[in-house]
Amino acid sequence: MKRLRKLRHLAGKACLAVLCCAVSFSVYAEQFMPVSDVRPGMTGYAKTVARGTQIETFPVEILGVMKNSGPSGDLILARFSGPLIEQTGGIAQGMSGSPVYVDGRLLGAVAYGWSFTNSKVGMITPIEDMVKLWNVPVREEIRPFNARESSLIPVNTPLMASGFDTASMDWMKNKLPQYQFMPVDTATAAEDSQAMPLEAGSSVAAAFVNGDMKLGAIGTVTYVDKDHIVAFGHPFLKKGSINYFMHNAYIFTIVNNMASSFKLGSVGAEIGRIDQDRGAGIAGNYRLAPGIPVVIHVRDLDTAAANLKRVKIVEDNELTPVLAATTVYNTANKTIDRMGGGTVTLNYTIRSSNGRDKDITRHNMYYSEDNINEKSIDELYNVLDILKHNEFIDYPVLDITVNADYSQARKQARIIDATAAPVVASPGDTIYFKITLHPYRGADEVKTMTFTVPKDQPYGDMVLEVRGGGVIPLPYLIEKQRYNLTDEIIDRLRHYKDFADLKKAIEKEDANNDLVIEILDQNVSMIDDDSKKTAKVKLQAKEPRGNPKDVLQPKKKGLHEDNDEDKKSSLPTPYIVKGDGQITIKIVSPEKRDKFLAGHHTLRSGKAVMSAETEDAAQTAEHSDKTVEQDKGNNQDKDKSSGEDKKSIFLSR
Structure with a gap:
């Protein structure tokens, strides 16, 4: 009898689980179109922003289903058309994540194309795979996927850089060549300080840096459910559990060039965090990410020029050392306003969230005949890299303070x-x-x-x-x-x-x-x-x-x-x-x-x-x-x- 009661109890739990799944699916079924319902020849439309914050639409025709072709499962092959697509020359960078609707139901996000082909044909990531990101455990790690390894490539997400110069962006790209970053110098918009709610088709930015300098990737929101969003339809950096800063974005225009057109926009107000970056896209919510405050004070002792910059950078073993050094490099470039040799006196403190006994304070001097600006950031980068990858403890950074004095004098x-x-x-x-x-x-x-x-x-x-x-x-x-x-x-x-x-x-x-x-x-x-x-x-x-x-x-x-x-x-x-x-x-x-x-x-x-x-x-x-x-x-x-x-x-x- 005892064993029979136990079996009945387990059966009851199983029925409850099935019922919950059925209820969950029925809720989604009212809004989502599963891949099993997709047929060639179906037509629908997609939504995106081409200018400002105004959402526009363009026609979509379904060509077929590509079984197990994506990082998270099936992809849907489609053709895109209409005046907007003619104007942009195809799917532009920044349109990734554009929601596609067929028969009034959300099918998924514009996400992939083929290299060396017309960008009016591409692939859609099913929405069913994207919303699963909301249930991924924060610490879970999954096998990396790199769509660039085949002819199937994601629709690139351009990096909008505000307040950065070319030299600092080149330095950052050289440190992170695996991501093939394409930073674009952009302007700011009057709307940047205004926080606005997101909706399907809105532009959204996943930012690395915000504050006096901003750096982020712009894409399109696919779906919003209360305080949760999914976007992009493909991985950004494939970081898994991460804390990018989620921002509004304002689109100035779509720029056409020989390689590929892209949305030129600004990284606007911070409104939340992106906490998942995986095969099916990125996912976030409206809770702000903590980030690492960085205070940079640079002086040119020859000209008396000085700059005080405050930024917030993401916490990540790989990105944090590069982003901290890049912001210092950029501040130095803009303060001394020259290239060439000189001497720098550097003082910095790295404070740990794990207590003052883990803090690091250093002083040093460097001289370079060629590029003192770049020479001055090597140590900061290396020390942060050692701390973030040390074998003993996790090293969350509370904040970073840097003071750097530059002179053309050869202080040797x-x-x-x-x-x-x-x-x-x-x-x-x-x-x-x-x-x-x-x-x-x-x-x-x-x-x-x-x-x-x-x-x-x-x-x-x-x-x-x-x-x-x-x-x-x-x-x-x-x-x-x-x-x-x-x-x-x-x-x-x-x-x-x-x-x-x-x-x-x-x-x-x-x-x-x-x-x-x-x-x-x-x-x-x-x-x-x-x-x-x-x-x-x-x-x-x-x-x-x-x-x-x-x-x-x-x-x-x-x-x-x-x-x-x-x-x-x-x-x-x-x-x-x-x-x-x-x-x-x-x-x-x-x-x-x-x-x-x-x-x-x-x-x-x-x-x-x-x-x-x-x-x-x-x-x-x-x-x-x-x-x-x-x-x-x-x-x-x-x-x-x-x-x-x-x-x-x-x-x-």
Whole structure:
């Protein structure tokens, strides 16, 4: 009996489901024509906007049904005619989604054509397939479909660009070549600020960017049911679940050209969101999409021109990095109003919706002889791309703020000299540096820095690299060349343990205007004096009388030192710093250090350099401490530079 009651219960549920489906179908059947009812020779009409917001009609003749030819099922072959079609030369870009009615019922949307044929013949996507988009789970992913892979192609949806220049649109297209974007520079209309309800045949825009700049694809609404709409009749970018901004659109005219005619229109008021972009078309509703606010402040330091732009861009792993960089690039182009070289100082903050501990803040400087505008956006694009595709966490972006200052000046400086004291030290000691910079066409400047020897630093040679923040040490470059390592391979070898580690790597990445002192990995080859590949200047290891702090005490203002774990010290400068070199410091026990400092130093002509006596003493101290290490069970040979000049080498590049 219990089993019988269970079967009856399941049967009741099944009957209820069938009844619901029947009711649902009967509601649709009053308005929709199913594909099964379609016969060749049937006639009807389609609706679209050719100018302004006024909906017009044009005749349609059904030619047949193409079984399983579309991304979501059947397509209906049809011929389009009438004065409007004659005027436009066929189905124009932007007409995709135009609703087709036969016998007073909605059949579907004008959506596809054939390449190399008259565009007065095309395909209709059945409305039954389009309304299914309303029931697609938000997170569902389906197999991609690209109608461009066959002779069957969607009626293109032109991108209307307002406030963008050609250079920024070209940059965007190069970053997203798979979508074959065709941006069209357009005007604005008086109606753009007025939100209007959509109806079948209305123009609608699916926008990527809105605000002070607008970028969106214009098509036609196929069907509206209360607060839900379907449009286009084919995929836009095939993004699946997405949040484009849904806008009204105003059509200025239909432009005829040799390739294809298209609707020229403006992206009007934001009225909702497009949340599905799939094979049968796009679907949306009247709830606004959140998007990512981007605030861009650009200044030209030469002309005092400035621009503050506010936009909202869509949230998407692929699109967000490109759109953010494109809006910054465009703002820079319009502010400095020139092409060519120069220097940019860039500050930006990327805030995450997942909390302030996920935020990223960066500063950097760049110089380019050719195109400083384009150079300035590379880092922002790359960092956003890394964040959106990181392997650890989903990274929704709350907002982005960018400040960029441009100048034609070449704000570069080259390291030409550096001295350090003491040259014999113990773990935990501080090394003091004087580094001489030669600015481009400027007077030499001396920067003072400190470096703290890590408390766990082994006894023996500690080779310190002095370099500009954007310079890869020459020994690393030679090692990379030796093993034929490409940048791609190096990226693959770089691993992060978690998102916090990745965030730290991004934020602690040296800026190009930093002076950096760090420990050079002694597993790489050092460069000897016989190298023919580069001119060299000796770095001078300087040992003063008395307390080194009295001679080389650095100014604390503006000095930034990382902790021992990072084994690095950095100092920001107003220049992009070029050049690098190495200096060797002997790490010994505190007893050996004190003995050395007490009696082994000399001065020459007011400028201290390591003498032979000092060098021998340092080597003796090093040898003594190595013996102690070996006695403790540490048999590592710390002297990797036997036969080399112990005063180290500076490599000018």
